[in-house]
Amino acid sequence: MKLATKVTAIFERTLDLLGAFAGVLVAFLMIGVCVDVCMRYFLNRPLFWMIEVTQYALVFILFLGAAWLLRKEGHVVMDILISRLGQKSQNLANVITSTLGAIVCFIITWYAARVSWDYFQIDYVYSATLEIPAFLLQAVVPLGAFLLSIQFLRRAYGYLGKLRAP
Numbered sequence: 001m002k003l004a005t006k007v008t009a010i011f012e013r014t015l016d017l018l019g020a021f022a023g024v025l026v027a028f029l030m031i032g033v034c035v036d037v038c039m040r041y042f043l044n045r046p047l048f049w050m051i052e053v054t055q056y057a058l059v060f061i062l063f064l065g066a067a068w069l070l071r072k073e074g075h076v077v078m079d080i081l082i083s084r085l086g087q088k089s090q091n092l093a094n095v096i097t098s099t100l101g102a103i104v105c106f107i108i109t110w111y112a113a114r115v116s117w118d119y120f121q122i123d124y125v126y127s128a129t130l131e132i133p134a135f136l137l138q139a140v141v142p143l144g145a146f147l148l149s150i151q152f153l154r155r156a157y158g159y160l161g162k163l164r165a166p
Contacts, residue, residue: 012071015147019068022061029057052129056137063144067151091163098156105149112141 032050040046069075082090118124120135 011150015068015071015151018064018144018147022065022068025057025061025064029054029061049129056132059137060140063140063148066144067147070148070151070155088163091159094159095156095163098152098159102149102152102156105145105152108145109142109149112138112145116142 032047033054036047036050082093085093116135116138119133119138124134125131126134126137
């Protein structure tokens, strides 16, 4: 098996695992918020940590699931504009938007990695109920943005191939 095929398979599997984890987090949040609401109103005993966990989990869901969703072509598309174009123009628009998306995600990756590293170096802790080291929560941003940028590049390459096809 060629190296590129192995790397692609590993990347695909990584996206699947992270997408599944994001799905598990969604299910956990759904159940957790329902339990918290019931405990708050019926027993007057809310889960004191649930709001904070929900905030953190939403960031994880966003950044861990975005690349998987892009691979499935599940992101919002401006159909009203794209559908009026010919096939070659649609492919060109997708190459351009995917390339721009990759550039933006690489920039986010760079800056988010710097922030995560700074948080790690100064041992910054979010002073809330759970007191979690900030770099652990922040690290998902550069990871997710990097995977999303790679997926944007893969998408651009795929549409570029369609654009070059006769």
